[in-house]
Amino acid sequence: MPAGTDLARDLAAIVGDGHVRVDEGALAAYARDATPLFTARPQAVVLPASTEEVAAVLRYATARGIPVVPRGAGSNLCAGTVPLEGGIVLVLTRLDKLLEISPEELLARAQTGVTTAALADAAAAKRLLYAPDPGSRTVSTVGGNVATCAGGLRGLKYGVTRNYVLGLEAVLPTGEIIRTGGRLWKDVAGYDLTRLLTGSEGTLAVITEATVALLPAPQDTGTGVAYFDSLADASRAVAAVIAAGIVPATLEFLDRKCITAVEEYAGLGLRGDAGALLIFGDDGSPATVSGNLARIQEVCAQTGALEVTLAENVARADALLAARRCSLPALSRLGSLTILEDATVPRHRMAEMVDRIDEIADRYGLRIATFGHAGDGNLHPTCVLDPDDADGAGRAHEAFAEIFAAAIAFDGTITGEHGVGAAKLPYLTDRLGEDQMALLRRIKRAFDPAGILNPGKLGS
Amino acid sequence: MPAGTDLARDLAAIVGDGHVRVDEGALAAYARDATPLFTARPQAVVLPASTEEVAAVLRYATARGIPVVPRGAGSNLCAGTVPLEGGIVLVLTRLDKLLEISPEELLARAQTGVTTAALADAAAAKRLLYAPDPGSRTVSTVGGNVATCAGGLRGLKYGVTRNYVLGLEAVLPTGEIIRTGGRLWKDVAGYDLTRLLTGSEGTLAVITEATVALLPAPQDTGTGVAYFDSLADASRAVAAVIAAGIVPATLEFLDRKCITAVEEYAGLGLRGDAGALLIFGDDGSPATVSGNLARIQEVCAQTGALEVTLAENVARADALLAARRCSLPALSRLGSLTILEDATVPRHRMAEMVDRIDEIADRYGLRIATFGHAGDGNLHPTCVLDPDDADGAGRAHEAFAEIFAAAIAFDGTITGEHGVGAAKLPYLTDRLGEDQMALLRRIKRAFDPAGILNPGKLGS
Numbered sequence: 001m002p003a004g005t006d007l008a009r010d011l012a013a014i015v016g017d018g019h020v021r022v023d024e025g026a027l028a029a030y031a032r033d034a035t036p037l038f039t040a041r042p043q044a045v046v047l048p049a050s051t052e053e054v055a056a057v058l059r060y061a062t063a064r065g066i067p068v069v070p071r072g073a074g075s076n077l078c079a080g081t082v083p084l085e086g087g088i089v090l091v092l093t094r095l096d097k098l099l100e101i102s103p104e105e106l107l108a109r110a111q112t113g114v115t116t117a118a119l120a121d122a123a124a125a126k127r128l129l130y131a132p133d134p135g136s137r138t139v140s141t142v143g144g145n146v147a148t149c150a151g152g153l154r155g156l157k158y159g160v161t162r163n164y165v166l167g168l169e170a171v172l173p174t175g176e177i178i179r180t181g182g183r184l185w186k187d188v189a190g191y192d193l194t195r196l197l198t199g200s201e202g203t204l205a206v207i208t209e210a211t212v213a214l215l216p217a218p219q220d221t222g223t224g225v226a227y228f229d230s231l232a233d234a235s236r237a238v239a240a241v242i243a244a245g246i247v248p249a250t251l252e253f254l255d256r257k258c259i260t261a262v263e264e265y266a267g268l269g270l271r272g273d274a275g276a277l278l279i280f281g282d283d284g285s286p287a288t289v290s291g292n293l294a295r296i297q298e299v300c301a302q303t304g305a306l307e308v309t310l311a312e313n314v315a316r317a318d319a320l321l322a323a324r325r326c327s328l329p330a331l332s333r334l335g336s337l338t339i340l341e342d343a344t345v346p347r348h349r350m351a352e353m354v355d356r357i358d359e360i361a362d363r364y365g366l367r368i369a370t371f372g373h374a375g376d377g378n379l380h381p382t383c384v385l386d387p388d389d390a391d392g393a394g395r396a397h398e399a400f401a402e403i404f405a406a407a408i409a410f411d412g413t414i415t416g417e418h419g420v421g422a423a424k425l426p427y428l429t430d431r432l433g434e435d436q437m438a439l440l441r442r443i444k445r446a447f448d449p450a451g452i453l454n455p456g457k458l459g460s
Numbered sequence: 461m462p463a464g465t466d467l468a469r470d471l472a473a474i475v476g477d478g479h480v481r482v483d484e485g486a487l488a489a490y491a492r493d494a495t496p497l498f499t500a501r502p503q504a505v506v507l508p509a510s511t512e513e514v515a516a517v518l519r520y521a522t523a524r525g526i527p528v529v530p531r532g533a534g535s536n537l538c539a540g541t542v543p544l545e546g547g548i549v550l551v552l553t554r555l556d557k558l559l560e561i562s563p564e565e566l567l568a569r570a571q572t573g574v575t576t577a578a579l580a581d582a583a584a585a586k587r588l589l590y591a592p593d594p595g596s597r598t599v600s601t602v603g604g605n606v607a608t609c610a611g612g613l614r615g616l617k618y619g620v621t622r623n624y625v626l627g628l629e630a631v632l633p634t635g636e637i638i639r640t641g642g643r644l645w646k647d648v649a650g651y652d653l654t655r656l657l658t659g660s661e662g663t664l665a666v667i668t669e670a671t672v673a674l675l676p677a678p679q680d681t682g683t684g685v686a687y688f689d690s691l692a693d694a695s696r697a698v699a700a701v702i703a704a705g706i707v708p709a710t711l712e713f714l715d716r717k718c719i720t721a722v723e724e725y726a727g728l729g730l731r732g733d734a735g736a737l738l739i740f741g742d743d744g745s746p747a748t749v750s751g752n753l754a755r756i757q758e759v760c761a762q763t764g765a766l767e768v769t770l771a772e773n774v775a776r777a778d779a780l781l782a783a784r785r786c787s788l789p790a791l792s793r794l795g796s797l798t799i800l801e802d803a804t805v806p807r808h809r810m811a812e813m814v815d816r817i818d819e820i821a822d823r824y825g826l827r828i829a830t831f832g833h834a835g836d837g838n839l840h841p842t843c844v845l846d847p848d849d850a851d852g853a854g855r856a857h858e859a860f861a862e863i864f865a866a867a868i869a870f871d872g873t874i875t876g877e878h879g880v881g882a883a884k885l886p887y888l889t890d891r892l893g894e895d896q897m898a899l900l901r902r903i904k905r906a907f908d909p910a911g912i913l914n915p916g917k918l919g920s
Contacts, residue, residue: 104699104808106707127705149648160646162655163623176895183806186620186838186876188609188659189884189891191900191918195622195655199648216705239564245587245676247566287747346643348564378646416646424649431649435636439906440651446902458651 002064011046011088014056019094021045030071030089031082034136036337037393038079038422042069042089049094051169051177051208058206059175061088062450068173069454070202072113072144075136077340078421080148080201084456092143095208101126107166107183109211112143116150119212128214131158134417135325143207149199151417153324156375157249157282158215160417162198169209170197173448183211196443201419202454204447218283222293223250223317224310226300227274231255234276235351237303238374241280242347244299246292248375250281252324255354257369258331258382265330268319274306278374279320327371328382335367335384339396343407344416347377356406357381364399366392378416405430420458428458462524471506471548474516479507479554490531490549491542494596496797497853498539498882502529502549509554511629511637511668518666519635521548522910528633529914530662532573532604535596537800538881540608540661544916552603555668561586567626567643569671572603576610579672588674591618594877595785603667609659611877613784616835617709617742618675620877622658629669630657633908643671656903661879662914664907678743682753683710683777684770686760687734691715694736695811697763698834701740702807704759706752708835710741712784715814717829718791718842725790728779734766738834739780787831788842795827795844799856803867804876807837816866817841824859826852838876865890880918888918 002010011020021027022044031041043066048054061068067087074081083089095111098119102108103126110119116137120130133152134140140150146168151160167181181187181194197205228234234253241248254262254277263270270277278300282292293310300308311317332338345353354370357379361368367386372379381403385392404414404427414420414427429437444459445451451460462470471480481487482504491501503526508514521528527547534541543549555571558579562568563586570579576597580590593612594600600610606628611620627641641647641654657665688694694713701708714722714737723730730737738760742752753770760768771777792798805813814830817839821828827846832839841863845852864874864887874880874887889897904919905911911920 103703105806106702149652151646155646159623162652163619172895172899176899178893178896178899180896182873183871184804184837184873184876186611186615186804186833186836187873188877188879189873189875189888190880190896191664191903192609192622192655192659193896193899195652199652204651216702216707219705242566242676243563245679247676285748285751287751288745291745291747344644344646346565373646376646377644411643413642413644413647413649415649416644417648419648420650428649433638435632436638436640436650436653439632439636439638439653442906443651443903446899446906 007044010060011044011057014060015046015048015053019047033074033076033079033081035077035079035082035421035423036339038082040082040084041086042083043086045089045091047091047094051171054090054206054208055171055175055177057088057090058171058173061452062173062175065450066452067455068452070206072141073139075140076144076148076419076421078415078419078423080419080421080457082422084422090206092141098122101128103128105183106214107211108214109209110142112141112208112210114142116140116142116145123214124217127217129217130212130214132161132164142210146198146207146210147200147202148419151378153252153373154249155373155378156251157247162195164213165194165198165210166213167211168194168197168207170205170207172205173450173453185213201421201458203444203458204453220286220289221281221283222289222310223279223281223320224293224297224308225320226278226280226308227271227306228276228304229306231276231354232351233304234278234374235348237278237300237305239348240299240303241296244295246295248280248282248292248296250279251375252279253277253374254324254327254371255369258327258371261330261334261369262323262327265333266322266326268323270323271307279324324371331369331382331384336387337385337393339383341381341400341403342415342418343381343403343412344376344378345407345410345412347375349410350374350377350379353379353406353410357403360399360402364395366396366399376416377412401427422456425457467504470520471504471517474520475506475508475513481505493534493536493539493541495537495539495542495881495883496799498542500542500544501546502543503546505549505551507551507554511631514550514666514668515631515635515637517548517550518631518633521912522634525910526912527915528912530666532601533599535600536604536608536879536881538875538879538883540879540881540917542882544882550666553601558582561588563588565643566674567671568674569669570602572601572668572670574602576600576602576605583674584677587677589677590672590674592621592624602670606658606667606670607660607662608879611838613712613833614709615833615838616711617707622655624673625654625658625670626673627671628654628657628667630665630667632665633910633913645673661881661918663904663918664913680746680749681741681743682749682770683739683741683780684753684757684768685780686738686740686768687731687766688736688764689766691736691814692811693764694738694834695808697738697760697765699808700759700763701756704755706755708740708742708752708756710739711835712739713737713834714784714787714831715829718787718831721790721794721829722783722787725793726782726786728783730783731767739784784831791829791842791844796847797845797853799843801841801860801863802875802878803839803841803863803872805837805867805870805872807835809870810834810837810839813839813866813870817863820859820862824855826856826859836876837872861887882916885917
């Protein structure tokens with residue numbers, strides 16, 4: 001690898017002087033992402049302004065065997081953008097043009113660095129819906145959302161990012177610019193590289209532009225909350241809702257520990273005596289929304305809810321959704337280090353899984369609260385460590401290894417929506433088996449023969 | 461390659477005597493699929509009964525460099541299962557167990573040889589919907605539908621096969637059995653091999669089992685028909701329906717030539733004076749269906765429909781859908797050879813594209829009628845050749861090359877749902893470019909180092 005100053009000079013020749021950083025501040029900032037406990041310093045941070053500049057950086061890096069880690073907002077929770085082997089962090093936030101919103105074709109086209117919220121807001125202004133809504137959407141980028149196949153609160157009814165990506169422009173590590181898919185839902189010309197790149201976590205190619213499907217914005221939305229004695233009761237209510245033929249847009253849960261933390265943090269007026277809380281919501285025509293919400297209310301009452309309330313207005317609905325969205329900050333303030341995880345199980349095994357998590361947490365002397373997407377079985381067990389717990393991080397690591405093994409044993413997975421990155425790679429073989437791991441490595445080589453792109457992550 | 465009798469003996473040792481065929485009848489039958497003009501004889505036809513037998517056949521073939529073409533019902537229209545280089549046709553119809561329908565998890569699990577209709581019917585019996593509905597569904601298999609990413613009449617609202625595949629069991633050409641994905645919507649553990657195998661047309665692995673998502677069955681459905689002077693008018697109506705915020709389940713069209721052929725064939729009472737016909741349908745709650753259908757009726761009337769009628773009962777709705785479903789047989793009987801194609805364009809360019817098709821057909825002196833999925837822009841231009849047209853097939857070949865080039869020029873694709881197979885491979889580079897073609901070949905090698913699986917198709 002060239003010495004730091006040579007590297008900076010070579011990269012500046014591609015992107016211009018002002019867009020390469022090798023100062024201590026930058027190298028320290030880009031040594032980490034939103035994942036705690038993972039740090040590795042790059043040699044340089046480069047911010048290209050175009051697809052051609054991305055291609056030139058990649059050709060340069062491949063020729064010299066320099067690692068390149070593509071990065072959007074760095075909001076991922078799996079150490080997916082930590083430059084484990086140093087090299088270049090390729091920051092894509094200058095590719096920030098929202099290129100097109102087409103009500104006629106029900107699609108949007110954006111450069112990789114546009115935030116998901118900016119895309120969704122521009123669509124909403126034309127009465128269109130971009131359905132994926134990860135918690136990070138105000139900061140996270142379209143490219144990052146595609147690279148991680150981001151999920152969100154509407155997954156049950158609307159699916160996840162992969163269900164909306166129609167086409168991509170991407171640059172191979174060897175510098176070729178490819179365009180996969182296009183503007184059509186129906187297109188089977190070639191292997192499905194659009195979906196292969198979606199969720200590939202910056203290990204196969206650098207996504208520079210995405211075309212995504214939009215939907216007509218729903219006319220109406222509604223939200224409600226149900227309190228239960230236990231998560232087992234809440235889980236039975238979820239099953240009963242599905243059995244009633246309703247697949248609502250939102251079906252989120254908080255366990256007892258989360259309810260307490262959120263209420264102390266935000267004072268939203270949540271019941272303190274409940275063992276679990278379900279936030280449910282739907283969208284569509286006013287008749288559909290009111291019909292489905294009334295039916296969910298009825299089903300929750302029949303399955304033993306302590307209380308079920310429909311939000312009487314938008315402000316109250318927002319407060320309920322805020323209860324879910326602020327679970328993480330509410331828990332984080334209780335300790336010095338917060339580890340947010342992402343184990344996922346079939347929805348009918350959710351209560352069983354949370355019991356197992358609680359048992360594991362008790363055994364390791366850890367505080368782990370769980371919230372998440374009840375409709376998807378996508379759990380976010382969140383470990384909060386006390387500042388004076390010297391070996392807490394080590395115990396948490398062991399506890400989560402047990403939690404992931406339990407998720408797999410329940411026909412689930414080690415990550416529903418956060419990604420593998422460096423954080424989950426040690427558990428991936430348990431999920432996929434050795435033969436599939438070897439296949440991932442062969443696919444990685446088909447894209448990246450020099451192994452420069454995000455090394456130490458998927459495909460390594 | 462071993463001589464015929466040795467090959468038969470070796471294969472019989474794996475699957476049993478009764479399940480290897482090398483007789484003339486079998487070799488002739490499996491030399492073709494539903495695609496006209498493509499024929500190539502295999503050396504043997506083998507019908508394994510289990511995933512393990514599939515793996516043993518593949519290990520045997522890889523060790524000896526013998527081509528293997530996996531095949532379900534052989535109903536594909538792209539010569540995807542014609543054994544271009546001879547070898548073994550691996551018929552998967554004995555893997556025919558419907559393993560599971562879970563109302564709780566909203567999923568089904570089936571061996572590859574189960575027909576799509578059998579799966580859909582079993583789901584319907586539990587008030588669940590398997591949404592993909594390709595025209596071939598009564599004969600085509602789950603494995604074949606996954607391998608081709610089959611579409612159908614409900615694509616606009618419900619998407620295509622890839623939107624429903626949750627997990628696969630598949631056998632690599634080298635014999636390893638892998639399980640991709642699982643039972644969850646949200647699962648980002650590893651590259652998305654589930655979607656990569658979906659649409660890979662039997663060139664990467666042999667799919668032996670699929671887990672697919674189901675939806676609660678809609679409570680109600682409704683259907684209507686609108687007649688227009690021209691396809692341009694019909695296309696404006698489609699745009700207006702979408703602009704009104706409605707994404708109906710069904711939005712099919714027939715051009716003037718199809719209307720005439722269908723009416724002569726089936727006598728359904730279609731108007732003979734119309735230049736285009738739209739069949740529209742929706743499903744959902746009774747209020748949603750009646751509301752959306754009334755709105756579509758209004759929009760069609762406003763955009764100049766000659767006549768708009770809602771089907772007053774199920775029998776009439778079935779007759780309308782039959783008009784669409786019988787377009788192909790109605791056209792086929794007019795000639796000795798029927799070539800059904802699959803060019804796709806953004807929906808607002810549909811009329812322009814059909815005009816171009818008509819112009820090309822006239823120039824080549826061919827009869828090409830077009831029907832298809834107006835909501836998706838998925839056109840099925842269908843060429844019917846007279847028995848006495850000696851060089852008709854050659855002219856049709858040239859005409860379709862122009863049609864595919866036009867589709868690409870309109871931001872469309874050479875195949876929306878039928879697949880590439882041998883029939884479209886010559887046009888694939890025009891769609892994907894040389895760099896992406898080279899990447900497909902590298903991916904193919906990552907799965908199939910000996911190049912035995914369905915050679916001469918995708919990835920070749």
